[in-house]
Amino acid sequence: MDLTTTYMGLQLRSPIVASAGPLTGRLDSIRALVDAGIGAMVLPSLFEEQVVHEALATSDLMADHAASPEAASYFPDIQGTDSVAERYVRHLEEARRAADVPVIASLNGTSAAGWERYARLLQDAGADALELNLYRVAADVHCSGAALEQEQLELVRAVRGALMIPLAVKVSPFYSSFAHMAAGLVDAGADALVLFNRFYQPDVSPMTREIVPSLELSSSSELRLPLRWLGLLHGRLDADLAATTGIHSGLDVARALLAGADVTMMTSALLRNGPAHVATCEQQLVDWAVEHGYESVAQLRGSASQQRVSDPAAFERANYVKGLIAFANSFH
Secondary structure, eight states: OBOOEEETTEEESOSEEEOSSGGGGSHHHHHHHHHHTOSEEEEEEEEHHHHHHHHHHHHHHHHHHHHOHHHHTTSOOOTTOOOHHHHHHHHHHHHHHHOSSOEEEEEEOSSHHHHHHHHHHHHHTTOSEEEEEOOOOOOOTTSOHHHHHHHHHHHHHHHHHHOSSOEEEEEOSOSTTHHHHHHHHHHTTOSEEEEOOOOOOOEEOTTTOOEEOOOOOOOGGGGHHHHHHHHHHTTTSSSEEEEESSOOSHHHHHHHHHHTOSEEEESHHHHHHOTTHHHHHHHHHHHHHHHTTOOBHHHHTTTTSTTTSSOGGGGTHHHHHHHHHHHHHTTO
16 A cells, blocks of 8 residues: 655655654654654644743843852853753754654744744754644633634744745634634645644642643544544645544544545554554554555545535534434434
């Protein structure tokens, strides 16, 4: 089977991509992913908050040094210490040398100036493409959905204008009209959409009454939401589509490709099973494809999208009604 595919104009040997996560943050696991046959990889995000926080902390420390030469002896020497951004750039450069597959940088910013500045920095460091991670909780009661969407569209437009490399936008599904927003992001310059970002929900400790972070790895069942939108958007946007969240097996890869994905991204499954799981998923995909008469990724891509299935309404409200009826009938 021909597993090759393209993503934002990049040639990939496989549609299986390692999404941003701990494994793409280390050179040893990057090499292991390449050996296992990964098609491409997305590095962990560079967070603007980390850069700003570090800069402020360094400024305060330098002020303490200047104010009290005696106190300076208690602080570590900060001269020659790499910044968060410099360490990220070094990792990007090392990853590109270690991997003979496309390396995509990831950026999660907070300010318009920061998005553009660090996007250029990552491009100049040699990233094959850039993924913008639009992770924002709309918690301001005075900010309308329309205002927030317009702000994000302008952001994508500004970053697109600052770059020469391909640009992907990783989004959440939480828009009042996701299809309209998706089209707007493409019009603003996105070469690909990554569906979907997972919002990590905080928890409350009953013992300390404090808010505590909570992170759970995904499961295959979470792929259903991306599948719906992959199926609805395939063939309707002038952009590539990446499926993420819920890709755990070769059959999950097949499901996403059938719905219309150009590539499938995984992290949780690799954390659970290790980099070698890439080869397992690839073999599962090949075995399934051969059994069902598919000879290439290109042939199966989108063959179960809304535009090509016999029941297009299955992607919309009709599926909701059928699901409820089927579940109720199972109790009789």
